[in-house]
Amino acid sequence: MILVVLEHDGTRLRKGALEAITRARQLSALGDVSGVVIGENLASVAEEARRYVGTVYVAEVGAYTAEKWAAAAYAAAQRAGAKVVIATGGRQSRSWTPRLAYRLGAGLLEDTLETSTDGSRVIASRYSFLNRVTEKQAAGLPVVITAKPNTTPLAEPQGEGSVERLSVELPAAKVEVLERVTEQKKGVSLTEATIVVTGGRGLGSPEAFAGVEQLADLLGGAVGATRAVVDAGWRPYGEQVGQTGKTVQPNAYIALAVSGAVQHQAGMNKSKYIVAVNKDAEAPIFKIADYGIVGDVHQVLPALIEATKKLKD
Amino acid sequence: MKFVAVIRQVPDSESRLKIDAGRVDLSSATLILDQMDEYAVEEVIRLQEKHGGESVIVALGPERFEEAVRTALAMGADRAIHLVQEGYLDPITQAEALAEALRAEAPDVVLTGGQQADWDSQALGPAIAEALGWPVVTWTTALELEDGQARAKHDLDEGAEVVRVSLPAVFTTQQGLNEPRYPTLPGIMKAKKKEIRKIPISAASKVEVLEQSIQERSRLGKVLDGTKDPHAAASELIRLLHEEAKVI
Numbered sequence: 001m002i003l004v005v006l007e008h009d010g011t012r013l014r015k016g017a018l019e020a021i022t023r024a025r026q027l028s029a030l031g032d033v034s035g036v037v038i039g040e041n042l043a044s045v046a047e048e049a050r051r052y053v054g055t056v057y058v059a060e061v062g063a064y065t066a067e068k069w070a071a072a073a074y075a076a077a078q079r080a081g082a083k084v085v086i087a088t089g090g091r092q093s094r095s096w097t098p099r100l101a102y103r104l105g106a107g108l109l110e111d112t113l114e115t116s117t118d119g120s121r122v123i124a125s126r127y128s129f130l131n132r133v134t135e136k137q138a139a140g141l142p143v144v145i146t147a148k149p150n151t152t153p154l155a156e157p158q159g160e161g162s163v164e165r166l167s168v169e170l171p172a173a174k175v176e177v178l179e180r181v182t183e184q185k186k187g188v189s190l191t192e193a194t195i196v197v198t199g200g201r202g203l204g205s206p207e208a209f210a211g212v213e214q215l216a217d218l219l220g221g222a223v224g225a226t227r228a229v230v231d232a233g234w235r236p237y238g239e240q241v242g243q244t245g246k247t248v249q250p251n252a253y254i255a256l257a258v259s260g261a262v263q264h265q266a267g268m269n270k271s272k273y274i275v276a277v278n279k280d281a282e283a284p285i286f287k288i289a290d291y292g293i294v295g296d297v298h299q300v301l302p303a304l305i306e307a308t309k310k311l312k313d
Numbered sequence: 314m315k316f317v318a319v320i321r322q323v324p325d326s327e328s329r330l331k332i333d334a335g336r337v338d339l340s341s342a343t344l345i346l347d348q349m350d351e352y353a354v355e356e357v358i359r360l361q362e363k364h365g366g367e368s369v370i371v372a373l374g375p376e377r378f379e380e381a382v383r384t385a386l387a388m389g390a391d392r393a394i395h396l397v398q399e400g401y402l403d404p405i406t407q408a409e410a411l412a413e414a415l416r417a418e419a420p421d422v423v424l425t426g427g428q429q430a431d432w433d434s435q436a437l438g439p440a441i442a443e444a445l446g447w448p449v450v451t452w453t454t455a456l457e458l459e460d461g462q463a464r465a466k467h468d469l470d471e472g473a474e475v476v477r478v479s480l481p482a483v484f485t486t487q488q489g490l491n492e493p494r495y496p497t498l499p500g501i502m503k504a505k506k507k508e509i510r511k512i513p514i515s516a517a518s519k520v521e522v523l524e525q526s527i528q529e530r531s532r533l534g535k536v537l538d539g540t541k542d543p544h545a546a547a548s549e550l551i552r553l554l555h556e557e558a559k560v561i
């Protein structure tokens with residue numbers, strides 16, 4: 001049996017959940033696919049989920065903590081007799097899946113790009129060495145897998161599954177949340193965006209990001225930022241791309257006034273097309289760029305906005 | 314109180330990587346204390362400075378890790394334990410071995426890097442916490458101890474959280490937690506005399522690395538001059554993205 005931990009936003013399954021279901025179906029030689037939804041007020045997501053998997057386990061455990069999620073996924077895996085558990089990659093799931101793997105005595109295949117099976121093992125490809133190396137890993141069963149977002153086609157609904165409430169033995173709460181600041185994002189999320197427009201320190205001021213936002217909006221993309229920009233307090237941490245921020249792989253990554261340090265490249269070097277605008281022709285970003293303009297971002301960015309508007313008309 | 318930093322040695326991010334027979338060849342790379350683990354070392358030293366007690370370095374890895382362990386000792390940690398095993402060992406199995414050593418040490422706080430710069434793994438801290446039955450706070454940007462508890466700020470996928478955690482607990486680091494100090498010359502001299510207890514281990518990895526390769530995308534490198542006529546360059550770039558790359 002294969003268990004998919006289905007990420008949701010409280011009302012709908014997330015895109016990553018539908019990718020994870022596809023991953024599970026690709027491993028069908030290892031068993032049938034069931035799913036678990038974890039959280040609170042899960043009736044509507046459970047209803048959606050049963051169109052994709054044979055059995056949906058529903059674990060009403062309240063608001064997120066890593067301990068609760070690991071406990072719920074463990075209970076579902078035990079109930080389903082699952083030897084393979086798949087979750088969407090993301091900072092949150094990557095902090096509870098290791099707990100689950102440890103409890104199951106399972107190998108952990110982290111942030112995988114592709115997964116297949118030879119009938120007894122799961123073979124996965126993933127990036128390592130700050131996104132510079134592509135490696136193939138293999139793990140026997142049981143195994144826990146996280147699937148990197150935006151790597152897999154979305155699953156289509158298939159049949160009518162059953163819904164089963166799961167009782168979860170919750171661990172004593174050792175973590176108490178005192179304060180949570182959620183960055184409200186309008187538009188597409190950074191890791192799911194097909195176009196990312198990132199601004200660097202060279203923009204000179206937080207106000208200059210109005211242009212970055214405008215270009216991202218016109219292109220239907222998301223705004224990214226470099227570490228220097230986030231450290232300066234110009235943009236929220238959730239927008240940071242790089243080693244200590246998010247890893248993105250859009251169709252087009254547009255870097256405005258970004259020099260392109262290795263740590264930044266670790267978060268974007270697998271983008272399909274890289275576009276750079278920088279006044280320094282020697283900036284490292286141009287070495288990995290498909291397209292670029294050497295010039296002053298304060299002149300080039302408004303011109304890009306104008307040209308994009310013309311194209312859209 | 315006792316504070317432990319779990320550290321690793323990784324290639325410097327500026328080092329050029331080579332592949333030899335389907336494996337990353339580190340023989341010509343500069344190897345350093347993982348920068349994310351450096352935050353952990355700095356934090357245990359600061360916690361010790363503030364609360365007293367002991368700061369201990371724990372490492373699991375090949376012999377070569379000793380150099381990174383010495384760096385951590387030169388920064389100011391008291392002593393070290395080095396579990397020695399050559400070759401790849403997955404983080405879940407590592408956590409099992411590390412937990413055994415940590416249980417014997419019985420620290421109040423364990424810190425380790427939020428992501429490893431070689432395996433790009435984020436699993437070690439959470440897996441150690443599970444092995445010990447402790448809570449974990451990932452991507453920690455601020456840490457204070459008060460009345461046998463910790464108050465920590467940490468990053469989420471979108472946003473941040475302030476949490477109160479019972480001790481003992483594991484914390485993984487994030488940039489901004491602190492500014493790691495450089496080892497001083499006296500620090501380096503002193504570190505030479507500090508104890509590194511080596512314990513050979515032989516655990517079986519649950520995950521096998523089959524093959525590694527460097528697949529650099531060949532990039533087009535079409536760079537336009539926008540210094541004289543930014544409008545013409547911008548129009549041409551948008552045209553290329555629309556007609557040639559077909560991404561907008």
